[in-house]
Amino acid sequence: MTFRIDKLGVLIVVLAIYGVLSPFATLKANRIVPGEGFDILEALPGGFGRLMLLAVVGGAAMALLRREALWRLLSASVVLAALFACVGLAAAYLTPADNSYARVSPASGFWILLFTFSLLATDGISRMNPRPSVRLLFLALAIGIVSVILLSGLWTDLSVMKEYAARADVFWTEASRHLLLALGSLIAAAVVGLPIGIFCERVPALRSAVLNTLNLVQTIPSIALFGIMIAPLGWIAANVPGAYAIGVRGIGVAPAFVALFLYSLLPIVANTVAGLSGVPRQAREAARGLGMTSAQRLIRVEFPLALPVILTGIRIVLVQNIGLATIAALIGGGGFGTFVFQGLGQTATDLVLLGALPTVALAFASAVVLDALIDMNAVAPPRKDTR
Amino acid sequence: MSRVTPTLLRALLLALLVTFLLAPETFEPLLRPLVQQNAPVIYAQGNLMSLTLQHLATVFAATLAATIVAVSLAVLVSRPIGAEFLPLSRSLVNIGQTFPPVAVLALAVPVVGFGEKPTLIALFLYGLLPIFENTLTGLTTLPRAVVEAARGTGMTGWQRLVKIELPLAMPVILAGIRLSVVISLATATIGSTVAARTLGEVIIAGLQSNNLAYVVQGGLIVGALAVLIYDGFSAVERRLAVRS
Amino acid sequence: MIEIDHVSKVYDGKTVVDDISLTIEPHTIAVIVGTSGSGKTTLLRMINRLVELDAGMVRLDGEDNRTIPGYELRRRIGYAIQGHGLFPHRTVAENIATVPRLNGWDRRRTTEKVRELLSLFQLDPDAFGPRYPHELSGGEQQRVGVARALAAEPNVLLMDEPFGALDPIIRAKAQDDLLAIQKHFGTTIILVTHDMNEAFHLADKIAVMDGGRLLQFGPPDELVRRPATGFVEAMVGAGDRPFRLLSMRRVADAAEAGEASGPALAASMNQQDALAELMWSGRPAAPVVSADGTMTGRVTLDALLKRARGAP
Numbered sequence: 001m002t003f004r005i006d007k008l009g010v011l012i013v014v015l016a017i018y019g020v021l022s023p024f025a026t027l028k029a030n031r032i033v034p035g036e037g038f039d040i041l042e043a044l045p046g047g048f049g050r051l052m053l054l055a056v057v058g059g060a061a062m063a064l065l066r067r068e069a070l071w072r073l074l075s076a077s078v079v080l081a082a083l084f085a086c087v088g089l090a091a092a093y094l095t096p097a098d099n100s101y102a103r104v105s106p107a108s109g110f111w112i113l114l115f116t117f118s119l120l121a122t123d124g125i126s127r128m129n130p131r132p133s134v135r136l137l138f139l140a141l142a143i144g145i146v147s148v149i150l151l152s153g154l155w156t157d158l159s160v161m162k163e164y165a166a167r168a169d170v171f172w173t174e175a176s177r178h179l180l181l182a183l184g185s186l187i188a189a190a191v192v193g194l195p196i197g198i199f200c201e202r203v204p205a206l207r208s209a210v211l212n213t214l215n216l217v218q219t220i221p222s223i224a225l226f227g228i229m230i231a232p233l234g235w236i237a238a239n240v241p242g243a244y245a246i247g248v249r250g251i252g253v254a255p256a257f258v259a260l261f262l263y264s265l266l267p268i269v270a271n272t273v274a275g276l277s278g279v280p281r282q283a284r285e286a287a288r289g290l291g292m293t294s295a296q297r298l299i300r301v302e303f304p305l306a307l308p309v310i311l312t313g314i315r316i317v318l319v320q321n322i323g324l325a326t327i328a329a330l331i332g333g334g335g336f337g338t339f340v341f342q343g344l345g346q347t348a349t350d351l352v353l354l355g356a357l358p359t360v361a362l363a364f365a366s367a368v369v370l371d372a373l374i375d376m377n378a379v380a381p382p383r384k385d386t387r
Numbered sequence: 388m389s390r391v392t393p394t395l396l397r398a399l400l401l402a403l404l405v406t407f408l409l410a411p412e413t414f415e416p417l418l419r420p421l422v423q424q425n426a427p428v429i430y431a432q433g434n435l436m437s438l439t440l441q442h443l444a445t446v447f448a449a450t451l452a453a454t455i456v457a458v459s460l461a462v463l464v465s466r467p468i469g470a471e472f473l474p475l476s477r478s479l480v481n482i483g484q485t486f487p488p489v490a491v492l493a494l495a496v497p498v499v500g501f502g503e504k505p506t507l508i509a510l511f512l513y514g515l516l517p518i519f520e521n522t523l524t525g526l527t528t529l530p531r532a533v534v535e536a537a538r539g540t541g542m543t544g545w546q547r548l549v550k551i552e553l554p555l556a557m558p559v560i561l562a563g564i565r566l567s568v569v570i571s572l573a574t575a576t577i578g579s580t581v582a583a584r585t586l587g588e589v590i591i592a593g594l595q596s597n598n599l600a601y602v603v604q605g606g607l608i609v610g611a612l613a614v615l616i617y618d619g620f621s622a623v624e625r626r627l628a629v630r631s
Numbered sequence: 632m633i634e635i636d637h638v639s640k641v642y643d644g645k646t647v648v649d650d651i652s653l654t655i656e657p658h659t660i661a662v663i664v665g666t667s668g669s670g671k672t673t674l675l676r677m678i679n680r681l682v683e684l685d686a687g688m689v690r691l692d693g694e695d696n697r698t699i700p701g702y703e704l705r706r707r708i709g710y711a712i713q714g715h716g717l718f719p720h721r722t723v724a725e726n727i728a729t730v731p732r733l734n735g736w737d738r739r740r741t742t743e744k745v746r747e748l749l750s751l752f753q754l755d756p757d758a759f760g761p762r763y764p765h766e767l768s769g770g771e772q773q774r775v776g777v778a779r780a781l782a783a784e785p786n787v788l789l790m791d792e793p794f795g796a797l798d799p800i801i802r803a804k805a806q807d808d809l810l811a812i813q814k815h816f817g818t819t820i821i822l823v824t825h826d827m828n829e830a831f832h833l834a835d836k837i838a839v840m841d842g843g844r845l846l847q848f849g850p851p852d853e854l855v856r857r858p859a860t861g862f863v864e865a866m867v868g869a870g871d872r873p874f875r876l877l878s879m880r881r882v883a884d885a886a887e888a889g890e891a892s893g894p895a896l897a898a899s900m901n902q903q904d905a906l907a908e909l910m911w912s913g914r915p916a917a918p919v920v921s922a923d924g925t926m927t928g929r930v931t932l933d934a935l936l937k938r939a940r941g942a943p
Binding site: 123129219326360 | 496
């Protein structure tokens, strides 16, 4: 076999060298002052530093010399696992004994290496072009590995986890608040948006009016829409009997929920319309010819054929809502944004990470799951990348 | 009649926007009911016009940079020399879109500090994705016969790119830039949480002092800008698309 | 003269063009026929190096076609394809001017050439020049496509199923136009098609390809009389043989002295049509009239039937 040099491999090697030469972990005297950087060999006890370097060199060599997708994915996974383990070890090693103020965080070298080998893993997965079920399996594996690391206590000494330890209760409250906002508003929007979409598709006169209105809603910046919701909801809470009792308030979760709901409507309605209008005319005609009623046609023929497009709308909404729900914190709506904005206020990077990392992970996992669902429901097999 | 109405509405919206920015007091009676008795109605800590211009400048700079980088990258991976990166770049675009703007903004602060910079970085990174995706779609879905004919007439790779492929993909590329600008206009407001001077300042001041008039005026200015820019781009795209 | 000399092309271990040699005389039309996947298009594209060959050599007027860069070569060779491939963002005039501009012609010469070609293809230069391709009918687009291929006055024109997307009536017209144009410029044309009727209508010589190999290369007449293989015979169509032979000859060639009744047949009419006319009108013979209107004799049913059996 020929060992052709791979272009991505060259990029990986360059990035890996840069990553190795940059500090791997930072030790700070407390959570807000700047810290001192340590490279891989300094940051890790004894042989671990050399093992980590060996893993990086091996992974980079594989990237350079092997083009098979599976090998790339496997070697990248090994390096990533080593990185995750070592950053925990470094934290334990660098933290001075009986100093509860000192913080150890991953430094630029860690992030560069993480990015580099995630790139390699992504390349491997894209080249394998796996079936949806296999993609879900990869996701489950990744979640499993991270959970094991978290439960094992390997990361306990990392600064992010110290921030977590200080707010463990609040963290889970905010997490469930975040999910409630993102998922709840999605479900509400689907319940309302699907019928509107079906209706709009049947009554073309309504279509452009409805879609244009929803389009206008999208142009209002999120923080403004969150704010604007405060007034009407405050008024309802004060003047509509029973509204206060079911949780309607001027500030807090309610206006955030309504704002997210409004943002969610456009993708759902627009994709429902697009999905239904995309149903081939022959399929509709055939369904009519077979004597189906209009309701039967909708449920048995049109809806299943439109489902992938509708699911695409739901994917857009879910990923967008998980991101936008962070803004809710600005109007007292809670969610992971609470930590992000607190962290920004205190210039405590680790606190920002405590809010941002779960948000990114949640959005990413939802995207993978929904992409898999979309492909599973596609009538035609998913796109193959051909060159 | 129905063809003239949208143009009239746009002109009216533009006139309203300019009037509001130049003489916000004119609208005081309209916004008055939104605030408590003695609270100020019109944002006074900064000039609305200069904030708007600053907002637009930030969005423009970020979008310009994003356009240059995204179009170059898309051109690169659609050439034989960059073809190895094509599957990877598609996946990266997919993954990149799952990063919430607030997270990007917040994570940029530790690296570059507070102010315009993190906002520019977040807008740049977030703006890359739609432009890259659309450029790639535009360049890879050209009619085969046309690309083939361009080779057959003896154009060099560069001539094909500049004279045939990019002009034909232009409507799709512009649609990407339009999406990117509209997202950036809204996202830039979040930049004010990290002390960037944008219209978000007005909204956040409103949230902090419980002044709904501030929130509404900030939100509506950004909304009006987005609608006008969106329409402008759409008009250019339609004009270009008529020919193909 | 185009010499294709032991040329081969391999894709992923599969030989799509297998050691093909043939020589095409200047100012003639050679048609390559074959089923889809026979390698005919690949062979054509190796001449202007849209596909690089793996073995062998292609010589144009004695010169290896790899001595100049591919794009320079392609500016000297006309190329027209199925579905015309007009640039949708450029006007008809700009489309035709593509290669002259690439070659750096001045504006006046380019404009003149564009007008000349449009007129030649029966398209009014003032009406059609400023239009965009999508405003044209399929037949008009196809003519512009060929005009573009001819704009830089190439000696050689390569055509890949150029009439494939046209309906039968417009296609017949386009084929006649091509013959007229070829006479006008004396261009050497190599045309790929899977339509045997088109091949017989246009070709001076026909090359039959199958599975990447060249089975036979010769004048249409030879393919009918002496097919090299069963495949060639099947391509020609055993049931069509007598008619193919008649279709290649003019009435003038079968005319003899004598008289006949009824409407006269033109001397330039092909013999197949003459036979059909005699059968339809139930006459044993018909008078023949030459282009200038003089009676030159008659053509008989017997004479035509004799020729349909292969007599000279």
